[in-house]
Amino acid sequence: MLTINVAFLLAVIVLVRLRRRTEARSRSDERFTVVIVLALGVLIAPTPVGEGIFDLLGQLASGITGASR
Incomplete structure (x- = not known):
C-alpha cells in the first residue's frame, strides 16, 4: 500500500508553482499559492x-x- 504524506505533496506543489515565471501569474493564482503555503x-x-x-x-x-546592539 502506497501512502502519500500531505505535507510533502503540498511542498512539491509549492515548488512547482514557484518555479513558474512571475509574469505568467494572475492575482488569483498568487492568492492560491499563498493559501497552499x-x-x-x-x-x-x-x-x-x-x-x-x-x-x-x-x-x-x-x-x-x-548583533545590532
Missing part, C-alpha cells in the same frame, strides 16, 4: 521538523538582534 505551514508546525525550524529561526532572530 499557509496550509503547508499548518501541517508542518506541530511536527518535530516544524519545531526544529521554529527553534532555528528563533536562534537566528536572537543572533540578529544581539
